[in-house]
Amino acid sequence: MADRPSGGAAGFLAMAFVIVGLAGIFATYAAPVPLARALREEAVLDQVLAASGKAAGKADSAAELTRLRPLLGERAASVLEGPGTLEARVAAERARLTAHVEAEQAAVGARLRLLIIVATIAAGIFGLAMLGVGRRGP
Secondary structure, three states: OOOOOOHHHHHHHHHHHHHHHHHHHHHHHHOOHHHHHHHHHHHHHHHHHHHHHHOOOOHHHHHHHHHHHHHHHHHHHHHHHOOOOHHHHHHHHHHHHHHHHHHHHHHHHHHHHHHHHHHHHHHHHHHHHHHOOOOOOO
């Protein structure tokens, strides 16, 4: 009589595919990260424009821009002190930010697809091994 897979082995196979589902669930946490960063940076750029427009040339405007400097990070010098008008520098930063987010989103998507492909293949191999597919008889 041929060996039939046991209920335990079928449970292991089911759990192997549950792992793929869990990988997909975890991916939903990573996918929106580039967009969240972009929205935060856009908000800082809006604050820069608002601070410069409120009281152009006044001390409170300069103090507000100084307060925003750490939020701009490594791009603070190019946005606040670069050549051209502040509006032009902010527009250039927005264009750079859009290109960066698109590239980052594509990279995250590729890594997530690879993760799910690898997890699916690993789960399938694990399941086949548990069920004894390909086992040679005596």
